[in-house]
Amino acid sequence: MLKLSKKVEYGLIAIRHIASVNNHISTVKEISEKYIIPVDVLAKVMQKLTKGKIIISYQGAMGGYTLARKAEEISVMDVISVIEGTQVGIAQCFSEVPENCSIYTNCTIKNPLGKIQHNLEHVFSSMKVSEII
Amino acid sequence: MLKLSKKVEYGLIAIRHIASVNNHISTVKEISEKYIIPVDVLAKVMQKLTKGKIIISYQGAMGGYTLARKAEEISVMDVISVIEGTQVGIAQCFSEVPENCSIYTNCTIKNPLGKIQHNLEHVFSSMKVSEII
DNA sequence: CTTATATACGCCCTGCGTAGTCCTATTTGA
DNA sequence: TCAAATAGGACTACGCAGGGCGTATATAAG
Numbered sequence: 001m002l003k004l005s006k007k008v009e010y011g012l013i014a015i016r017h018i019a020s021v022n023n024h025i026s027t028v029k030e031i032s033e034k035y036i037i038p039v040d041v042l043a044k045v046m047q048k049l050t051k052g053k054i055i056i057s058y059q060g061a062m063g064g065y066t067l068a069r070k071a072e073e074i075s076v077m078d079v080i081s082v083i084e085g086t087q088v089g090i091a092q093c094f095s096e097v098p099e100n101c102s103i104y105t106n107c108t109i110k111n112p113l114g115k116i117q118h119n120l121e122h123v124f125s126s127m128k129v130s131e132i133i
Numbered sequence: 134m135l136k137l138s139k140k141v142e143y144g145l146i147a148i149r150h151i152a153s154v155n156n157h158i159s160t161v162k163e164i165s166e167k168y169i170i171p172v173d174v175l176a177k178v179m180q181k182l183t184k185g186k187i188i189i190s191y192q193g194a195m196g197g198y199t200l201a202r203k204a205e206e207i208s209v210m211d212v213i214s215v216i217e218g219t220q221v222g223i224a225q226c227f228s229e230v231p232e233n234c235s236i237y238t239n240c241t242i243k244n245p246l247g248k249i250q251h252n253l254e255h256v257f258s259s260m261k262v263s264e265i266i
Numbered sequence: 267c268t269t270a271t272a273t274a275c276g277c278c279c280t281g282c283g284t285a286g287t288c289c290t291a292t293t294t295g296a
Numbered sequence: 297t298c299a300a301a302t303a304g305g306a307c308t309a310c311g312c313a314g315g316g317c318g319t320a321t322a323t324a325a326g
Contacts, residue, residue: 001138001313002213002253004223004246006235006285008134012242027301035239038286047303060294061300076249080135090137102139106168109145112265113137116209116256120135123252132245134284139314160272171315180274193323194271 002090004080010037011045011079015055016132019071025064045083052082071130080124090117135223137213143170144178144212148188149265152204158197178216185215204263213257223250 013035018026028046032039046065050057054074055065067074080088087094092101093110094117101107146168151159161179165172179198183190187207188198200207213221220227225234226243227250234240 001141001217002135002221002223003225005134005283009224009236009240009242009246012245013236013240016241029301035241036236040288041286043302044304050302057302058294059292059302061298062295063293063301065302084134088135090135091142092136103142103146103169107142107146108149108168109142109265112145112260113142115264116260119256120253123249123256127245127249131248132242162272173317174315176273177275183273190273191323192273192321194269195324196272196322198273 005084007041007045007083008080010042011049011083012076012129012132013037014042014046014065015049015067015071015074015079015129018055018065018067019129020133023066025058025062025066027064030064048083048085049079052078054078054082071133072128074129075125076127076129077121077124079129090120138217140174140178140216141213143175144182144216145209145262145265146170147175147179147198148182148200148204148207148212148262151188151198151200152262153266156199158191158195158199160197163197181216181218182212185211187211187215204266205261207262208258209260209262210254210257212262223253 014026014031017031017034018024028039028043031037032042046055046057049055050065053068056068057063057065086096089095091110091113092098093104093107094114098104147159147164150164150167151157161172161176164170165175179188179190182188183198186201189201190196190198219229222228224243224246225231226237226240227247231237
């Protein structure tokens with residue numbers, strides 16, 4: 001409940017790592033060994049971050065990843081939404097198909113939860129990767 | 134990911150309901166029918182809220198529940214922690230046994246996540262049930 | 267004292283999402 | 297041509313949220 005996924009954690013650690021080596025190219029192997037993260041899982045996380053244009057990938061031998069923009073311009077929120085793919089909401093009514101919620105029409109707490117949702121988004125958006133180093 | 138549980142939602146709805154009828158005694162049956170919530174699930178939620186001293190239970194015929202204190206003095210955080218039972222953390226290192234986290238010793242983002250954790254707690258603590266009515 | 271109406275509480279089942287593994291394809295530098 | 301790297305699909309194992317069911321206990325009312 002209210003937990004970040006391991007994928008997001010791994011993503012943040014990887015991004016922090018790349019930033020900490022002055023944006024020099026880093027490989028999945030290198031990062032996964034250093035922080036003891038399952039290679040395959042991390043690999044997929046990196047692929048998502050690449051598609052989300054948060055990092056840049058270089059294929060082939062001597063390849064790897066660098067940040068696509070400065071660490072000050074990457075928020076934790078960016079990382080979360082790119083990795084999760086879907087809109088992150090504390091309740092179903094703030095995600096994909098609100099009406100799917102079993103209590104949608106009778107729900108009396110949509111508005112107050114909306115306030116909380118808004119505040120949470122603010123917290124995650126204002127925290128930048130540069131503050132993690 | 135980052136979602137409140139249905140139990141917490143049900144708890145908030147129930148508490149809001151009781152507050153909205155001026156703290157008159159309310160039954161599980163009444164609430165579950167009005168908001169289309171599975172009775173058994175709601176019943177257990179109410180039992181936890183009772184044990185957590187957020188509401189008061191009256192057993193037997195004509196029984197039910199009332200709030201244990203004013204709606205202004207019940208925060209969303211109170212409801213969450215009583216219903217979940219365990220410490221709520223966005224990562225394993227803020228819950229029961231931090232060392233169980235698979236990357237605990239190598240984790241480089243404990244501190245920044247701690248800041249986020251702190252901010253989240255603030256958001257949930259400052260929102261009172263009285264704002265839900 | 268009996269009955270109807272409540273809460274209290276434990277057990278179990280099911281579905282879904284998270285995390286992780288395995289395997290193959292593709293790219294590219296040396 | 298080979299080795300090192302990313303790209304990505306298929307599959308499995310596991311935990312937990314959500315819900316259903318059965319039973320015990322308390323109590324107001326007739």
